[in-house]
Amino acid sequence: MDINVRLKPQRPTFETDQLDTSIDDLSNDGSDGNNDSNSSTNAPPNGHPDKVRPPPIASVDVDQLLITGIDNLESLKDLKQIESMALFKRLVDDLLILSDLVKKSPDLDLRSILFGKMGSNLVVxxxxxxxxxxxxxxxxxxxxxxxxxxxxxxxxxxxxxxxxxxxxxxxxxxxxxxxxxxxxxxxxxxxxxxxxxxxxxxELRPVAGSYHINIDYSLCEQIVQKFYLKQVPALTISKYLERINRFLTPSPSVLITASYFLFNLAFNLRPENDQCVLPLQAPPESDGPIKMTYVDTLDVFRLILSVLRVSLKEIEDKNFKQAYYCKITGLQHVEDLLKLELSLLYLLDFHIFINEFTLTRFVFQFRVFDRNLHSLLRADGSTEQGELEQ
Known part of the structure; x- marks a missing residue:
């Protein structure tokens, strides 16, 4: 398969954490219903009386949310918006940590980290x-x-x-x-x-099914290069996500969907069954070893804005104009946004079907992955995610 997407690495737009001055003069939220035009648009001013600044991501106790909070949810609708953003950031941090571990130890058993102790996920x-x-x-x-x-x-x-x-x-x-x-x-x-x-x-266990390895890993390595920047931005991931949260305020379903896309593209996975209710099992051994598409500080910013953009389009009726979205996420050229979306779809093999079962299942799937990764870090005495914040 030949993919011709020309997208040169660019310098990051944001060089400091002082970002508000670039959008002080904007006057509306840049939305246009279902219109996704390329025309110039505006954003809400900092002093907008109806615009409430979301709480910081650090205000959420993610560990407690993963340990007991999820088990107490009656519905995904009960998940607060800032909690969903905190889960999304936790996944990004986990992928950065794991990518660093895999680079140091290429033979790391990803299968056990992703799917180990899956049965204990529901055991009391x-x-x-x-x-x-x-x-x-x-x-x-x-x-x-x-x-x-x-x-x-x-x-x-x-x-x-x-x-x-x-x-x-x-x-x-x-x-x-x-x-x-x-x-x-x-x-x-x-x-x-x-x-x-x-x-x-x-009968529930067979219904759950398993993952399968997606398109070939070498092709993923080529496509993911389209997301690279020339240098690491001075902006931290926390500040970047809080900026997005302030001016876009994606819903919990959008954030969980974006997490699901990011998880699948990082490990080149595709679910066997869209109607599963239990966390999926590991791909069969016949599919070969699980390999990771690295998520590092050079490509993570563009991956974040891409999975959020595709999730917003798929889940929300209200789309933001291209120019406004680029202004918020730091893209220098509107034309790059379409190319990034297309590259992401190829990374996902265009498997972007989402339903309630998919999102519910993924929340528990992610909890298993997070527990296994941090158990490994504690056993090895590795650096915790807070010290690797970028």
Whole structure:
């Protein structure tokens, strides 16, 4: 496959953390409904009475959110916007850390970091005293509300599908085969076992499916070069994301979708089943080893703006004009934005389908990855993510 996307590395637009002066004179939010025009546009002034500055990302305790906060969510709608942004930043930090580890140790087992202890993601251990006074423990599989809700929806879908198929059979018998059913027909009784079927706990695991390796790794290495800058910006990732959050305020669903895209392109993965409710398993061994597309300080800024741009277009009805988005994210040329979007789509192999199951599943998928990575860092005495902040 030949891909001709000419995009030279550029110097970063932002050289300092003092960014507000570049947009003080803008007067509206740069949105134009579904219009994504290339015309010049404006942004909200700093003193806009209706524009509330979002809280800093550091105000969110991400560790606590990943440990217990997610389990307590009744719906993804309960996830606060700043919490979603904090999860997105945590993923970016994790990918930067892991890329550095892989560069130092190319034989690092990515499969175990991504999918190790996946089963314990939903396991709760309880301790109790037996009759002899000794303490014993027992493990239980308890689905958090987020997953339990998805399972209920999937089970309802499985229960309703046979009825739909039965009605289709009756219609076909009457209209196409010209064999009308008698009013006292008992054909429904032949489908009794099927109509009473349900999705058992044993069936949930096969339904979850697994990932598969996406397009070839060498091609990904070539495409990702389109995201490189000539030098590392002086702006930190936290400040960059807070700038985006202030002037674009992407919704939680956009941020989780952007995280999902970034995760998949970093590890060259593609989900086998879009209707899964449980975290996906590792790709089969026959797919070969998992390799990582490096996310470092030279390409991370353009990757961030690209996954957010594609997610905004896919999830939100309100699109921001090209020039406004470039002004906020630091792109020097409007023409570069389309090229970056196209490069991202090739990295994802154009697999950008998203539904509620996908986002719910990914939240727990990311938690497993984050736990395994930080367990490895603690075991090796490696530098924590705060010291690697860029």
């Amino acid at each position: 251990r309880e301790e109790f005293d037996d009759d002899n006074g000794s303490v014993e423990s027992e493990e239980f599989v308890i689905y958090p509300p987020l997953i339990a809700d998805s399972i209920a929806k999937l089970r309802e879908k499985k229960r309703s599908t046979p009825y739909v198929e039965l009605e289709q059979f009756k219609t076909k018998s009457t209209e196409e085969l010209e064999v009308p059913l008698r009013k006292n027909s008992r054909i429904d009784s032949n489908f009794g076992a099927l109509l009473s079927g349900d999705l058992t706990d044993e």
